Amino acid sequence: MAAPSQPHQATYDAIVIGAGIQGSFAAYHLAQRHRDTLLLEQFILPHSRGSSHGQSRITRSAYPQVPYARMMPDSFHLWQRLEAEAGTSLYRQTGLVVLGPVGDPELEGCRHSLGAAEFLDATALARRFPGLRLHAGEVALWDGTGGVLFADRALRAVQDVFRRHGGTLRDGEKVLHIEPGAVLTVTTTAEVYRAPRLIITAGAWTSALVAPLGLRLPLQPLRIDVCYWREKDPEIPSMGRAHPCFITLGLSQAPHGIYGLPSLEYPGLVKVCYHHGSPADPEERDQVPPGSPRPEVTLLSSFISSYLPGLEPRPAVVETCLYTNTPDEDFILDRHPKFSNIIIGAGFSGHGFKLAPVVGKLLCELSLGEEPSHSTAPFAITRFPDVLRAAL
Secondary structure: OOOOOOOOOOEOOEEEEOOOHHHHHHHHHHHHOOOOEEEEOOOOOOOOOOOOOOOEEEEOOOOOOHHHHHHHHHHHHHHHHHHHHHOOOOEEEOOEEEEEEOOOHHHHHHHHHHOOOEEEOHHHHHHHOOOOOOOOOEEEEEEOOOEEEEHHHHHHHHHHHHHHOOOEEEOOOOEEEEEOOOOEEEEEOOOEEEEOOEEEOOHHHHHHHHHHHOOOOOOEEEEEEEEEEEEOOOOOOOOOOOOOEEEEOOOOOOOOOEEEEOOOOOOOEEEEEEOOOEEOOHHHOOOOOOOOOOHHHHHHHHHHHHHOOOEEEEEEEEEEEEEEEOOOOOOEEEEOOOOOOEEEEEOOOOOOHHHHHHHHHHHHHHHOOOOOOOOOHHHOHHHOHHHHHHHO
């Protein structure tokens, strides 16, 4: 359903392009700061074309990379604030198991991020998570803060609160042209808008939007198979509603990691996915020839047979979403190197949803010329030198 009709206006304090979870939180923070903000979305809402749809995402404190671990407490707090503002529950605390080889550097990074971390041996894991098997040479780490974010509900909530604070959301408007300047001009399929600041959070479409602005960002859209697996015996749930989430790190058979969520979306079906996919054109994401090989599904079937034997080894449902990856799988949160009033948030690489409240705040702060509340140095465009040369 399209966003409720709002009076047309040509000039704003800020424009945000892309109404996924990152752009919606950027717009939300701008509206909270009393900036008259326009949030543009090329598709009619709600839609399943990007990276913010679906019912569930994992959240956690355990993070091997220090910058994200430092941002997570703020993110949990801001999710709770949105719950209070929206008057709805957006998070279910289930706990999280992080599974990997003993001594794995990423697993050790997660342990460090948790402080007093609790390791689970095979016996303890069987009590906490009876459907998940631990193999020789592996260990499980327990993150009691982990859980499930209700993604669709969260996206609606942040957009509703944004509008309640005076923000304007226009969906079904594709951006055709961005004209830089002290006052930027954004031309869409329906209107021409102006603002002194612009935030671009267009997911897999970001590269196409910034290329005419002299930027060649190394962003790779990936088509991800989102798989749901049936429990063999519903009377003995392998990952029922009361079970925790899990992620794997450092397994040789799954170098990009596997993650799983309890049976919340489809009765008796458990969501287990590989944290990687196949390069895709976002305009043709679903145009996969019948019978095309799906190596990620084959990998998952083998993992489930070995680690989650209570599930059928063939997926009952396979859906699709998009990741937009950077080469190092770290975010881009930065000003355009040439046009400092254009801010870019991109390359969330399949792990951005949980951090969206903080990402939105950082993008808002950058657009207002403020010192960011967390260091954005790890997310600078200049870490990709060829991109900067292209821009300048």
